[in-house]
Amino acid sequence: MAKQPLEGIKVLDLTNHIAGSYCTKLFADYGASVLKIEKPGRGCLTRSMYPYAGDDPDPDKSLYHLYLNTNKKSLTLNLKSESGQKVLLDLVKETDILVESFAPKVRAALGLDYDTLEQINPRLVMASISNFGQTGPYRDYKASDLIEFAMGGAMSSTGMPGRPPTNKGRDASLFETGVQAWHIIVGVFMGTRKDGIGDYLDFSIMDTELAGCERRTVQLLTYQFTGDSTQRRDPKPVIGIMPRALRCKDGYLNMGVGPTKFDKFLKLIGREDLANDPAWNLFAFDKAEEAMKVYEDAMMKKGKLEWTKYFQDNGIICISVNTAEDVCKDEHWEERGFFVKQDHPVAGEIRMPRGNVHVDPDWWQMKAPAPRLGEHTKEVLTSLGYGKEDIVTLKTQGVI
C-alpha cells in the first residue's frame, strides 16, 4: 500500500526556473517520481542563482537548487541533438505528466509540441509554463518576478503613497505560480487517470497571478463596481482609527482589532477610562490623532513577543512583525519540526522548510536531496535499454 498519495505517477521535468521547478518539486515531495532533464555542462538555471551555501557559487550549492529539486532525479540531455531527442521520446512514452518552461519559441524549436507528443503517448498530460503564455502579443517577451508582479499582481497598490510601487517577498510570485500550476495539473490528471485521455495546459505566469487568490482579484472587482483603483496606503488606520501596525519597545505589532473588540483593546492597554467613554469607538475619527498618542504611550512599555502573547491570550488579534531570525528561532516552528535538516553530499548539512500538508503517516517525505548534475543519467539510460557502450557514445558526442 502506497504511503504517499502521488506514488506511481511519473513526471518528466523540463523546467528551468522557479515556477516550473517548484511545481515539479511539489509532485516529487508528495511521492511522484520526477526526472529532471538538464542541459549538459550547465544544468538547470536554479543551480546558478544567489545565494549559495557558504557563499560558494557551486552549481550544487545554490539554495534555490537545493530547495527546488528535492526528491528529483537528474538526467543530462542535449535536446538539440537527434540522439537526445530519441531519448526524450523514449521517456515521453512512459510519462504521465510532462512540465516544461522553455520560452515558446524555444519549445517549438525543440519539437516539444503536444500534437506530436500525444501521438506517442495519448495519455500524456503536458503543461507549459511561460511568462506570458504560448499565444498573445507578449508571448516572446522576457520577464522577471518583479515584472510578473507589476503586470499580474497587486504591485500598483503595494508600498507607500508618494513612493514607487514595490515588490513583495523575493520570487513569491513565481513560487505561487508553481503551486497554482500543481493544483490544475493534478485536477486534470484526476480526469485522465479515469478516461485515459491526455491534455495540454498553457500557463502564463501573468494570467496565473491574476487568477490567484490574492488581493488583486478583489481590487479588480472593486474597480468594476466603482471605477476606483486601489491606492498605496500608509500603514495608518486600517479600520476606523485603529492602525495596522503599532510600535512597541523592540519593534512592531500587526493588529487586527474590529469594532466589537475595540473597547476590550483599550482596557487591555490600561485605558479603561477611554473604553467606558462613549466618545471613544473605532469610528470616532475626531479622535484619530489623540488615539495614536494613546497607543504609543501604552505600547512602548513591553516588547513585541510579550505583547503578542498577552493580546492572543486575551482574544485580541495581534502578531509581532518578525525578522527571518525571529522566524527561524520561533519556538512554534521548532516544536512542529518545520525546518527540516538534510545532509547534502556537496553542500553539507542544510536546513529548509518542509511541505505544508500534514497527514499521519506523513504524505510529505524527504527521500533524497537535490541531485548532482546528471547524477542519474546512467541509471535512467540503462532502464531505457541503452548498454554501457551506448552510454559512452552518447557522452562522447555531448548528448549527455
Place this chain on the structure above:
Amino acid sequence: MKVKSKKKDYPLKGIRVLGFTQSWTGPYAGMLLGDLGAEHLRVEQIQYAGGMTRGIMPFPMEDYFANIKDGGIFQYPDRKCTGPNGEYHMNRFSFGNAHLQNTYGFTLDFQRPKGMELFKELIKKSDIFLENNTPTTAPKLGLTWEFLHEINPKLIVIRSPAFGLSGPHYNWKGFGSNIEAGVGHTHALRYSDDPEDTISTLETYTMDNVGAHTLPTAAMMGLMQREKTGEGMLIEIPQAEGVLDVLPIYWMDYLINGRIQPAWSNRHPSAVQGCYPTRGDNSAEDWAVITIYNDEDWNGFCAAIGNPAWCKDPKFSDAVSRLKNQDELDEHISAWTKQHDCYAIMHMLQAHGVPAGPVLTEKMVYEDRNMLEHDFFIEETQKWCGTHKYTGYTGKIRNTPRKNRADMPPTGLGEYNEYVFKKILGLSDAEYQELVDEEYIGTEMASGAKASI
C-alpha cells in the same frame, strides 16, 4: 488558433464538498473544487457574519462605504451597500463576491441542536469537509476528527488553521496581515532603504493564494489515497506554513549562512532592477519595471535607448560595476524612462530582448492586449450586483472542461437553502418552512447578528 478538443467530463464530477470556511483560503479552495466539477456546498449563519466574506459588519454603515474612494477589498457596487432596488448588501460585497462562484451557499444555525443534527446529515453525505477556522472552533461544536470519522469513515477532512493544530501558537488568531507579519513577509517587504523597523503597507498576501490552491490539491490527493485504502483521512494545512514555503531563501540563508536577507524592494542581488517613473500617459501614476540580468541585456538596453554617452562609462560597463553603481545608474535610467509611456518602454526594450513591463493599474489590466487576446476575464451577471468582469481561471486547458463560473455567479446568502434541505436532505415543504420560521435558515442576517471582528 482553435485546436480541436476531446470530449471529457468534469474531473471531480460526483464529488461533494462541504465547506465550513471563512474569508479567502477556504471559500476560494471550495470554488476551485467547484470549477473542476465538484458540488461545493458552503454553510453560513444568519446569526453571525464570519470572516468578513460578506461584510465587515452584519449591518454596514452606508455612509462609511460611500466615502471610500481609493479602492481596496471592501466595497459595494457604486459604493452603495444596498442596491437601487433594495438588493441585499451581503450579496453585494466585493471581497466575498470575488470568490463565491461555483458555490452552493446555504445557511444553517448549527449552534442549536436541531441545526447541528441537520449539519451532521450533510457531513454523512459528503466526500470532503473543508474548514479554515481557528483550531478550537470545530471541536467546540463536537466536530472533532474522531467524531467526523465515526459518522463518515470515508470523509476527507481538511483543516487549515493559521498556525496548525499543534505547537505553542496553535490557537493564535490572525488575518492575512497578522500572519504574514509573524512569518517575516512584512519585514521582507519594506523598501530597501527604510530603517529596519519601518514597514510598508501590505496589499498583497501570499498565504491566501498558497492555501487556496493547496487545499483542493490535498483534497484530490486524498481522493486518490482513499481509492487505495477505502478510508478518509485528516489533512492539516497551516496557512502560515504556506508563506514560509514560498519564501524559502529568507529562512535558508539564515539557517545555512547566518544571514538575514535585506528587504530587496525592487532591487535584485545580481541584476540591475528597478521601478522607474514614466511620462504618465496611462494614469496619474505610471511606472515601468526593468530587469537587466547580464551583459547581453545591458547591450540590448543601451541599443534600445540609442547608445547615449553615459552607457560607455566604465562605472556601468560590466555587471559588477553596474551593481556597485546602481544608484547613479538608476538616475540615468529614470531620465530616459520619464520621456516615455510605460507600455512604450516595455515594447522598446523587449524588442532588444530586455525584460521590462508596465506596473498595471486595474484599468490597464482590463485594457491590456495580452489579457484581451487570452479572453481571460469572465463576464458574470449576479442578480444583486448586475454584470461585471471577474478574473478568470488559472491556465488554459485544451480538453478538460471546467464549470463555467458565469453559469453559477457569486452565490447569495442562503441562495441554495431549498436545494440543500429539500433536494439533498429530503425535507418536506412543511419541515423546510419550520426551519425558516425558527430562523435556522434564512437569506438575510437575523436582527442582533454578530460579527467575527
